[in-house]
Amino acid sequence: MLIDDAVTRSGQNYIRSGTEKGRTLDVVKPENNPKKPGINWASLRENRAKYEAMKWAGLPPIEKNFYKESPRTASMSPEEVEVWRKENNNIVCDDLKEGEKRCIPNPVCTFEDVFEHYPDIMANIRKVGFQKPTPIQSQAWPIILQGIDLIGIAQTGTGKTLAYLLPGFIHLTSQPVSQNERGGPGMLVLAPTRELALQVEAECSKYAYKGIKSVCIYGGGDRKGQINLVTKGVDIVIATPGRLNDLQMNNFINLKSITYLVLDEADRMLDMGFEPQIMKILIDVRPDRQTTMTSATWPDGVRRLAKSYLKNPMIVYVGTLDLAAVNTVEQKVLVVLEGEKRALMQHFVDSMKPKDKVIIFVGKKNTVDDIASNFGLQGIPVQSLHGNREQYDREQALDDFKKGRVRILVATDLASRGLDVHDITHIFNFDFPRNIEEYVHRIGRTGRAGRTGVALTLVTEHDWRVASELIEILERANQVVPHQLVAMAERYKQFQIRKETEKGVRRPQRKSPHQL
Numbered sequence: 001m002l003i004d005d006a007v008t009r010s011g012q013n014y015i016r017s018g019t020e021k022g023r024t025l026d027v028v029k030p031e032n033n034p035k036k037p038g039i040n041w042a043s044l045r046e047n048r049a050k051y052e053a054m055k056w057a058g059l060p061p062i063e064k065n066f067y068k069e070s071p072r073t074a075s076m077s078p079e080e081v082e083v084w085r086k087e088n089n090n091i092v093c094d095d096l097k098e099g100e101k102r103c104i105p106n107p108v109c110t111f112e113d114v115f116e117h118y119p120d121i122m123a124n125i126r127k128v129g130f131q132k133p134t135p136i137q138s139q140a141w142p143i144i145l146q147g148i149d150l151i152g153i154a155q156t157g158t159g160k161t162l163a164y165l166l167p168g169f170i171h172l173t174s175q176p177v178s179q180n181e182r183g184g185p186g187m188l189v190l191a192p193t194r195e196l197a198l199q200v201e202a203e204c205s206k207y208a209y210k211g212i213k214s215v216c217i218y219g220g221g222d223r224k225g226q227i228n229l230v231t232k233g234v235d236i237v238i239a240t241p242g243r244l245n246d247l248q249m250n251n252f253i254n255l256k257s258i259t260y261l262v263l264d265e266a267d268r269m270l271d272m273g274f275e276p277q278i279m280k281i282l283i284d285v286r287p288d289r290q291t292t293m294t295s296a297t298w299p300d301g302v303r304r305l306a307k308s309y310l311k312n313p314m315i316v317y318v319g320t321l322d323l324a325a326v327n328t329v330e331q332k333v334l335v336v337l338e339g340e341k342r343a344l345m346q347h348f349v350d351s352m353k354p355k356d357k358v359i360i361f362v363g364k365k366n367t368v369d370d371i372a373s374n375f376g377l378q379g380i381p382v383q384s385l386h387g388n389r390e391q392y393d394r395e396q397a398l399d400d401f402k403k404g405r406v407r408i409l410v411a412t413d414l415a416s417r418g419l420d421v422h423d424i425t426h427i428f429n430f431d432f433p434r435n436i437e438e439y440v441h442r443i444g445r446t447g448r449a450g451r452t453g454v455a456l457t458l459v460t461e462h463d464w465r466v467a468s469e470l471i472e473i474l475e476r477a478n479q480v481v482p483h484q485l486v487a488m489a490e491r492y493k494q495f496q497i498r499k500e501t502e503k504g505v506r507r508p509q510r511k512s513p514h515q516l
Ligand code: AMP
Pocket: 130, 131, 132, 133, 134, 137, 155, 156, 157, 158, 159, 160, 161, 162, 420
């Protein structure tokens, strides 16, 4: 009906042809419509390169290579580099360029090795008192600063944000055109959640220099205020894909000026279904930009994304850091009945010491609300975090928890990644997460920045699918494996074998082609 209506209004000449279930179908006859010929897709496709060139014509050139290797870095022998990588979370690097491979640059072992010529950056680093680059920073900086696209397989807590931000600042302030001539932001960071975007923004404001201005754009936040900030002129946009796409479609933001792009936590963005928005956003970002992508995992979807949006990248895997880092987290697993969980949680909360800070992870949003209000009724101050809460309340909850106004946060997996609160002493897994990866993310919220932490996990018969993977993680971190968990894993294995055998019996045996 809408199409009919639009066609009638635009005065096109249509003829009726064919019927379906008694309804007449309309078919467009381009020859009857001399004023408005149909879109010639074949010609558009043929001339794609020409139109692309027209779209990007007249843009200023991009400078990408700012790396001056220090004599100390250059003097590292291949053996030394290999040992360094092994000892630093077992870093593995690769060049994904097809054809002849390039040389992967040596890692930088000190900040001076890489930022000696950037006194503003050095001053900021000294101010916060960091001792040395984290493994991902050591290996990523020389690659990004050479202008090479990078994929960093690393998780939150590894220092990945500064790994891409600091070279981004150098890139931004060293372009041949000034900010005014650029006509829009020069750097874009796409992040999956508002929480992560705000955290990147905070990191950005802390380390930015030379008046670099950044803005955070996320769904649920004050749209008008964000538009005002963007249109005033900013250098860095940190955004969740949905809201940025909204501003892009409404012409509030010019993305053509972006020369440095970051896709942060790409796996999470895909999990959250942001691929279409990312695709639409990147249509307007010049293809000769520099791109960095981070991801905690490296599944097919992320590989596809990398292939589409990065050019000849290098990849740096920082071993399963959180898995390895669990030596700073004591993991206790209790195999219990569903009906015992509430009492155990209550006991845990009642025994908390004044300095303890805990995230209680729960599977469902309404269970979060239920638990939080129960504690509230008992006069125990808690905050809660899940996707159905209003943005303002979510930010308030995080702030209360960060600043210590409450010491208990009841949350869904929304809080399992990207949450950077240093003094969390405990993780209480009331419900086991959907998968083992999420478990690793959750327990990684504690034991951060050199501290130790405790993760207490309740497991019920319901979670038997993950028992064997959990055992593997506990064993790798030299933790106690409860014998009930081992029994559960064994029962699940037997169950699977039985299921397979039954399937085999029920399924009629297919004849192989040569038997036919
Ligand atoms: P990220 O993985 O980016 O979320 O970083 C986790 C935390 O590590 C943040 O609070 C950073 O400020 C901090 N951080 C980043 N780089 C370093 C470093 N070289 N040394 C110590 N802490 C760092």
